[in-house]
Amino acid sequence: MTALVTLERAEKSFAGVQIGPVSLSVRANEVVAILGPSGCGKSTILRLLAGLMPLNAGLRSLATPAPRFGFVFQDATLMPWASAEENVALPLRLEGAEKAMRTERARAALSSVGLGDRGAALPRELSGGMRMRVSLARALSAEANLLLLDEPFAALDELTREDLNDQLLALFAQRKFGAVFVTHSVYESVYLASRILVMHADPGRIVATIDNPDPTPRPRGYRASPDYLSRVERVRAALRGEPRP
Amino acid sequence: MTAERLIAIGTPLTLFVFFLLAWEWSVTAFAVKPFVLPAPSAIALSLYENAASLLASAAVTMSLAAAAFAIALALGVALAVLFLQSPVIERALWPYAVILQVTPIVAIAPLIVIWVGLERAQLAVLILAVIVALFPVLANTTIGLKSVDRNLDELFRLHGATRWQRLWLLEMPSALPYLLSGAKISAGLALVGTVIAEFVAGTGGTAGLAWRIIEAGNRLQVAKMFAALVLLAALGVLVFAIVSLIEWWLLRRWHESASPRN
Structure with a gap:
């Protein structure tokens, strides 16, 4: 399957963080998790993939037709003055879609x-988990086929986070993006991803790639399975820089 | 009405009434001459007797201040949007805005009156009031337009937003709370600027409240001076209240400042 977006020997220095060279490509229908310590440039790599920042060196290439990006930030990043529905419809509005179509897709x-x-609710009238779901819906509304998620559930409580992980996996299974x-979470990365990239800092680089071929959507009991736990251990070891167990 | 609310309204009201009574009593008890400090009752009487001329003057001052405020608001927002489009223009024009702001208006006023001509004193007053009222709107809106959430900014770029879409859908709503808090200051300053300009223009044909104060002062009608002052203060409070109400109405649904503390 061809890659939707590829970075080849990409380098970037940004806000005192040196990244690269990093090579990475993302295909349709795969979930890639990027895991690493704070300041290793994980978020910057997402922005490089999205084309929101220019590279200092290396290449970024896109499939034809170009993928439609959806971005989910660490906090919900909603417009506080706009209703949930208007927030979700924003990408469509920016891309010039008709109002009737925007409303239909947003709903x-x-x-x-x-x-x-809850379409009419303002962000302040929603809980943290709901706001994050609005943010997710916004990324989906414009028919994104490449979703970039920057620690989207880091600020949520454990149960809400697990629910949203399941919801995300269900969406992946349904839409094949x-x-x-x-x-930051080893557990979350193994649960969600089909491929886990482990990064180290100074300079930010990918030190290990761990595949997780277990089929999705993954059952609730998956978190207790030996396969899951052994992969968690492998990722943890890679994160610590220990030899492969 | 709850006891809490009664205390909240009753305390300042009681204090005010007590203050007036103490004032009234001291003026009589210490035999203060009326041209030094008239009693509140004398001021009220003067306000009643001169109501027609004072209210007519208040209308003149108020309409000039309102016009100055409207112009300052439009000009301030337009300049702030211009500054946002071009940092070069911002760097070129910002110093003039600062100079106009820090130069005392009473020092500029005679010049403006001379340039515009005493026969058009109202225009001079308007210009001066605009100069005084412009800066808070300009400074606040400029900051507000730049205070856009970084992530939202990236989202707009990711989806190819046009300059116009960014301005209307992101920058202006983000700047609105800043703009309104600047407008609240500007509205009061427009009134202050109008009165100062009326003072400087003096007898040159403005019939605003400042002129009534000068006139009454020249005749040692101190109670009437106070009556005009009371009207001015009332106008100031009214203007502040109106702009605060508009601010609350516009932000009530979504902005933190308009939500209850607990």
């Missing part, structure tokens, strides 16, 4: 994250 996207009845997922 569908909100329903797909279980917030079909590619995704790159930055996280």
Whole structure:
């Protein structure tokens, strides 16, 4: 399968963080997790993939037709003055879609994250988990086929986080988009991803790639399975820089 | 009405009434001459007797201040948007805005009156009031337009937003709370600027409240001076209240400042 987006020997120095050279490509229908210590440049790599920052060296190439990006930030990053529905419709609005179509797609996207009845609510009237789901719906509304998620659930409580992980896996199974997922959580990376990239800092680089071929969506009991736990151990060891167990 | 609310309203009101009574009593008890400090009752009487001329003057001052405020608001927002489009223009024009702000208006006023001509004193007053009222709107809106959430900014770029979409959908709403808090200061300053300009223009044909104060002062009608002052203060409070109400109305649904503390 061809790659949706590829970085080849990409280098970037940004806010005192040196990154690269890093090579990485993301295909449709795969979830790539990027894991690493703070300051290793995980979020910067997402922005490089999205084309939000120019590279200092190296190459970024896109599939034809170019993938449609959806971005989910660490906090929900909603416009506080706009309703959930208007927030979800934003990408469509920016891309010049008709109002009727925007409304229809926004409602569908909100329903797909279980917030079909909260379209009129303002962000401040929603809980943290709901806001994050609105943010997810926004990334989906413009028919994104490459989702970039920057530690999207880091600020949520454990149970909400697990729920949203399941919801995300269900969406992946349904829509077959590619995704790159930055996280601090070893468990979350193994649960969600089909490929886990472990980064180290100074300079930010990918030190290990761990595949997780277990089929998705993954059952609730997956978190207790030996396969899952052994992969968690491998990722943890890679993160610590220990030899492969 | 709850006891809490009664205390909240009753305390300042009681204090005010007590202050007036103490004032009234001291003026009589210490036999203060009315041209030094008239009693509140004398001021009220003067306000009643001169109501027609004072209210007519208040209308003149108020309409000039309102016009100055509207112009300052439009000009301040337009300049701030211009500054956002071009940092070069911002660097070129910002110093003039600062110079106009820090130069005392009473020092500029005679010049403006001379340039515009005493026969058009109202225009001079308007210009001076605009100069005084412009800066808070300009400075606050400029900061507000730049205070856009970084992530939202990236989202707009990711989806190929046009300059116009960024301005209307992101920068202006982000700047609104800043703009309104600048407007609240500007509205008061427009009134202050109008009165100062009326003072400087003096007898040159403005019939605002400042002129009533000068006139009454020349005749040692101190109670009437106070009556005009009371009207001015009331106008100031009214202007502040109106702009605060608009601010609350515009931000009530989404902004932290308009939500209850607990």
